[in-house]
Every structure is written in C-alpha cells, then in structure tokens.
Amino acid sequence: MRSKEYTLEEFKTGQVLLFDKPLNWTSFQLVNKVRWLIRKSCKIKKIKVGHAGTLDPLATGLLIICTGKFTKTIPELQGQIKEYTGTIKLGATTPSFDLETGIDQEFPIDHITEDLLHETVKKFTGEIEQTPPVFSALKKDGKRLYEYAREGTEVEIKKRKVNIPEFEIDPTNFPEIDFRVVCSKGTYIRSLAHEFGQELKSGAHLTKLRRTGIGEYRVDNAMDIESFEKLLPSLENN
Numbered sequence: 411m412r413s414k415e416y417t418l419e420e421f422k423t424g425q426v427l428l429f430d431k432p433l434n435w436t437s438f439q440l441v442n443k444v445r446w447l448i449r450k451s452c453k454i455k456k457i458k459v460g461h462a463g464t465l466d467p468l469a470t471g472l473l474i475i476c477t478g479k480f481t482k483t484i485p486e487l488q489g490q491i492k493e494y495t496g497t498i499k500l501g502a503t504t505p506s507f508d509l510e511t512g513i514d515q516e517f518p519i520d521h522i523t524e525d526l527l528h529e530t531v532k533k534f535t536g537e538i539e540q541t542p543p544v545f546s547a548l549k550k551d552g553k554r555l556y557e558y559a560r561e562g563t564e565v566e567i568k569k570r571k572v573n574i575p576e577f578e579i580d581p582t583n584f585p586e587i588d589f590r591v592v593c594s595k596g597t598y599i600r601s602l603a604h605e606f607g608q609e610l611k612s613g614a615h616l617t618k619l620r621r622t623g624i625g626e627y628r629v630d631n632a633m634d635i636e637s638f639e640k641l642l643p644s645l646e647n648n
Contacts, residue, residue: 428472428629429634468619491624493624507603544567572593574597577591
C-alpha cells in the first residue's frame with residue numbers, strides 16, 4: 411500500500427488506482443469523487459479519470475480507476491477475468507434479480523438437496539449462455555434496458571455467451587448459498603443467481619455481491635476514499 415503523497419505529474423502521466431467501492435455508491439459517483447479530489451488538491455481544472463468495469467450500487471469491492479494517459483488502458487483492463495464472492499437466496503425472485511427491487515414471486519425449496527445444488531453448479535461452469543438482467547445499463551435501440559424496465563415495457567433481450575471457469579458454493583446457511591465465481595467479461599452475477607434458481611425448479615435472487623479480483627489486481631490491495639484523500643497533495647503545501 412502506498413505511503414507517500416501523489417503528485418500532479420503522476421496523475422497526468424497516469425495512475426492505476428484500486429478502490430474498494432462502498433455499498434450504495436455508484437461507480438460513477440466514486441469516479442466523480444476521485445476526479446473532484448484530484449482537481450481540488452492539485453488546483454487544476456481538468457484531469458482524465460475513468461473506471462474499468464461498473465459495479466452495481468448494491469455491490470462492493472474492487473473498482474479500478476485510471477487517471478491521465480492510463481485511461482487508454484481501460485479497455486484492456488475491462489477484458490480481464492474477474493472474481494466475485496456473494497450470497498444467493500433461494501425460494502424467491504425479484505424483477506432486478508437482486509435487492510434493488512422487492513420480491514415478486516416465491517417458490518418451494520423442499521426438493522432441493524445438497525447433491526442437487528452441486529450438480530446444478532456444474533451446469534453453470536465453463537462456457538454458457540445467459541440472459542442479461544432487464545435492470546441493466548445495456549442499450550437496446552439507443553435506450554438503456556433499465557429505462558424500459560422502469561416504464562414497464564417488455565423488451566426481447568438476446569442471450570450472450572460468457573465463460574465461468576470456476577463456480578463454488580457453500581450451502582451451510584441454506585436457503586442462502588454463499589458462492590465464489592471466476593468469470594469472463596460481460597458475465598452478470600445477478601443473471602447467474604436468477605438462472606441458477608430456475609435450473610433448480612425454484613427461484614433465486616442475489617442478496618450480496620463483492621468483487622474480489624480483476625486480472626492480477628486484488629481488493630486486498632485496494633483503498634477507501636478516506637485513505638486516498640490522505641495521499642493527495644496537501645492544500646497548505648500548494
């Protein structure tokens with residue numbers, strides 16, 4: 411973990427900053443906060459700042475933020491394999507596939523055994539096709555899917571191929587299933603939870619999600635916004 415202050419020149423040349431995104435923050439809010447802090451502490455009007463892969467507001471964990479010339483590396487970082495941990499709740503679904511919306515249907519879970527759970531996990535390992543959530547920022551005909559969802563307009567969403575090399579579960583707290591997933595770019599963990607429930611002839615939704623890794627970068631090496639502020643040039647020294 412870095413101990414000395416950043417300089418304006420370092421931010422302009424380019425930095426890869428690892429943040430642990432807090433719960434209920436959007437990725438956009440965190441990027442805006444970082445940009446504002448850099449501009450304020452370095453007394454500049456403009457600085458390029460961007461993130462390498464959105465996290466939902468209800469998710470926490472690793473968000474990579476790039477500054478200056480390093481913003482050009484964002485597409486490469488977005489393509490890296492990702493790791494998540496979290497919790498899937500069986501027996502009920504929500505329209506958003508997570509806790510952003512309330513439960514719309516409940517389903518029986520008495521038939522679900524530990525053996526069935528582990529057999530079902532195998533069906534979601536390797537290359538699979540999944541349907542992105544309607545509550546997502548993907549665009550269809552120039553409009554975000556979540557805009558259609560909030561209007562109550564039904565739209566056809568095409569399946570997409572993703573790769574899930576690792577999917578591990580811990581059913582100790584059944585019907586809550588703790589999990590760890592390693593997946594390719596474009597994988598929606600909310601969709602994984604929803605379709606996992608469908609395959610079990612029940613329902614499911616995501617109740618907790620944390621991104622723990624992107625490529626070689628780990629959340630263990632990430633900082634919060636307060637720690638970042640302490641590494642900025644002191645206004646008194648400017």
